[in-house]
Amino acid sequence: MSLTGEMLIGAGALRGTGQSFTGYDAASGAALDPAYGSATEADVARACILADEAFAPYRAASPEIRAKFLELAAAKIDALGDALTDRACAETGLPRGRIEGERGRTVGQLRLFAQEVREGSWQDVRLDPALPDRKPLPRPDLRMRMIPLGPVAVFGASNFPLAFSVAGGDTASALAAGCPVVVKAHPAHPGTSEMVGRAVQAAVKEAGLPEGVFSLLFGVGDALGTALVADPHIKAVGFTGSRAGGLALGKIAAARHEPIPVYAEMSSINPVLLLPGALAANGAALGKAFVGSLTMGAGQFCTNPGLLLAIPSDGLDAFVTAAGEAMGDAAAGVMLHKGILAAYEKGVAKLAGSAGVKALGEGHKAEGKAGAAFFGTDAATFAKTPHLADEVFGAAGLLVADADLMALARLIQGLEGQLTITVHMTEDDEALFTALLPVLETKAGRILINGWPTGVEVCHAMVHGGPFPATSDARTTSVGTLAIRRFLRPVCYQNVAEELLPAALQDANPQGLWRRLDGVMTAPV
Numbered sequence: 001m002s003l004t005g006e007m008l009i010g011a012g013a014l015r016g017t018g019q020s021f022t023g024y025d026a027a028s029g030a031a032l033d034p035a036y037g038s039a040t041e042a043d044v045a046r047a048c049i050l051a052d053e054a055f056a057p058y059r060a061a062s063p064e065i066r067a068k069f070l071e072l073a074a075a076k077i078d079a080l081g082d083a084l085t086d087r088a089c090a091e092t093g094l095p096r097g098r099i100e101g102e103r104g105r106t107v108g109q110l111r112l113f114a115q116e117v118r119e120g121s122w123q124d125v126r127l128d129p130a131l132p133d134r135k136p137l138p139r140p141d142l143r144m145r146m147i148p149l150g151p152v153a154v155f156g157a158s159n160f161p162l163a164f165s166v167a168g169g170d171t172a173s174a175l176a177a178g179c180p181v182v183v184k185a186h187p188a189h190p191g192t193s194e195m196v197g198r199a200v201q202a203a204v205k206e207a208g209l210p211e212g213v214f215s216l217l218f219g220v221g222d223a224l225g226t227a228l229v230a231d232p233h234i235k236a237v238g239f240t241g242s243r244a245g246g247l248a249l250g251k252i253a254a255a256r257h258e259p260i261p262v263y264a265e266m267s268s269i270n271p272v273l274l275l276p277g278a279l280a281a282n283g284a285a286l287g288k289a290f291v292g293s294l295t296m297g298a299g300q301f302c303t304n305p306g307l308l309l310a311i312p313s314d315g316l317d318a319f320v321t322a323a324g325e326a327m328g329d330a331a332a333g334v335m336l337h338k339g340i341l342a343a344y345e346k347g348v349a350k351l352a353g354s355a356g357v358k359a360l361g362e363g364h365k366a367e368g369k370a371g372a373a374f375f376g377t378d379a380a381t382f383a384k385t386p387h388l389a390d391e392v393f394g395a396a397g398l399l400v401a402d403a404d405l406m407a408l409a410r411l412i413q414g415l416e417g418q419l420t421i422t423v424h425m426t427e428d429d430e431a432l433f434t435a436l437l438p439v440l441e442t443k444a445g446r447i448l449i450n451g452w453p454t455g456v457e458v459c460h461a462m463v464h465g466g467p468f469p470a471t472s473d474a475r476t477t478s479v480g481t482l483a484i485r486r487f488l489r490p491v492c493y494q495n496v497a498e499e500l501l502p503a504a505l506q507d508a509n510p511q512g513l514w515r516r517l518d519g520v521m522t523a524p525v
């Protein structure tokens with residue numbers, strides 16, 4: 001596919017007349033053709049009007065049609081072949097294996113949502129039949145199902161150019177729910193975005209759906225995102241990026257005449273608790289494995305293990321020695337773009353310059369690349385230095401080691417919300433884990449044992465979310481089939497005649513759904 005630098009508004013392709021920009025080769029800094037023109041406010045309005053026009057027919061399309069559309073989009077992204085991998089590698093500096101894996105995750109995610117649409121339990125149908133003889137008052141016939149919210153604005157993330165970008169989890173879950181999507185491409189990977197966008201646009205056409213089901217806008221600066229979130233046709237927002245960006249979009253959404261939900265995944269330091277039994281049994285191996293997780297993709301994962309907590313012991317010494325050695329072998333990493341590299345270097349310098357913080361290991365350094373960094377401190381220093389709890393986006397980790405178990409417990413209690421909390425433990429640690437679990441549950445969306453948080457499985461039970469600032473809404477996830485719920489709302493139908501009811505609610509159950517009948521989950525017959 002040859003890139004044109006055009007945005008995709010419905011079935012059309014046109015060059016934005018706003019500020020021009022290009023993608024860059026993340027490793028060399030060289031500009032990559034073609035140039036992209038930023039969308040104007042009129043372009044945003046046009047894409048949102050088309051999305052609004054598409055909403056009624058798209059949500060009325062049968063589950064089978066929507067599922068087939070998602071599968072078509074997946075097949076077309078697969079068919080982009082090596083050209084997509086080459087472009088994504090160039091624009092992000094991420095290694096080939098990672099991009100290939102991410103493509104698999106992206107198309108797998110679209111196919112999983114296709115299955116989810118067919119399976120139908122996302123409609124959460126509840127039937128409370130009429131009780132005409134109930135005393136003192138009869139009960140009317142009440143039936144409930146979930147319906148889509150309306151057009152959704154999605155902001156592509158810089159660090160996952162496929163799985164959290166144009167056809168990533170936010171887009172897949174919104175389309176599955178029956179919501180048209182208007183994407184703002186991340187300006188750090190416009191070529192990758194155009195390729196994927198054209199694949200989705202072609203899938204819309206081949207599936208015979210209204211053109212406004214999908215649009216892709218390009219632009220740099222805040223104006224485009226601001227106009228998109230403010231557009232009255234948009235009914236929800238999906239975002240992965242910085243805390244400042246997510247909060248800014250949340251403010252715009254809340255200030256609208258009709259406020260709308262913003263599902264922003266923002267900032268997390270993903271604490272790892274190294275319990276004494278695990279350190280005694282495996283200290284050195286854990287130290288090495290930690291560095292593997294920390295440095296993966298130059299640390300540019302929101303699930304990066306940025307904070308470690310432990311009680312001093314011989315096992316912890318072995319952990320620190322092994323981690324320090326592994327850091328010494330860690331190559332300097334290409335970061336996604338210059339801004340992210342600059343923010344990382346600033347964050348590491350701030351850690352290095354903090355009183356009571358010492359370096360425990362560092363990776364190789366190279367001009368224009370990021371060196372991994374590992375620091376250590378104690379609980380009292382952590383408590384009196386609030387910025388030590390801030391996310392440093394990249395391969396930087398901080399170990400808080402303290403003999404005072406209660407001080408570590410208070411530290412956990414004082415943490416902000418997290419995407420993940422990891423616990424390394426053996427049977428010897430079970431009592432401690434059991435005591436900590438109620439607190440951990442209040443802090444994170446995912447609690448994992450004896451693993452590492454990077455690399456999220458896309459499945460039905462996944463929660464990639466968590467209390468603020470991990471996300472703006474702790475009740476949801478942005479990965480896995482549960483993500484569809486963000487873009488749905490319940491509607492109750494009271495005393496609507498059988499022949500007038502939506503198919504999902506009819507007595508005949510033509511969609512073959514599991515439904516709650518008078519509160520009892522009931523199989524289709």
Ligand SMILES: NC(=O)C1=CN([C@@H]2O[C@H](COP(=O)(O)OP(=O)(O)OC[C@H]3O[C@@H](n4cnc5c(N)ncnc54)[C@H](OP(=O)(O)O)[C@@H]3O)[C@@H](O)[C@H]2O)C=CC1
Pocket residue numbers: 155156157158159184185186187219220221222223224225226240241242243244245246248249265266267268301302339340343344393
């Ligand atoms: N925790 C996580 O998952 C991630 C965190 N980050 C953090 O974000 C930093 C910057 O990375 P980046 O990926 O560019 O994330 P940003 O949050 O800066 O940008 C993400 C997207 O949101 C848009 N945007 C941001 N702020 C606004 C605003 N005020 N109004 C309208 N639109 C806005 C950007 O547009 P435009 O660029 O055109 O201004 C871009 O399209 C990193 O250094 C890192 O700290 C990044 C990725 C993931």
Ligand SMILES: O=C(O)CCC(=O)C(=O)O
Pocket residue numbers: 157159160164240300301302303453454455456457464
């Ligand atoms: O670890 C993962 O697979 C997902 C990470 C993520 O959501 C992110 O970095 O934005």
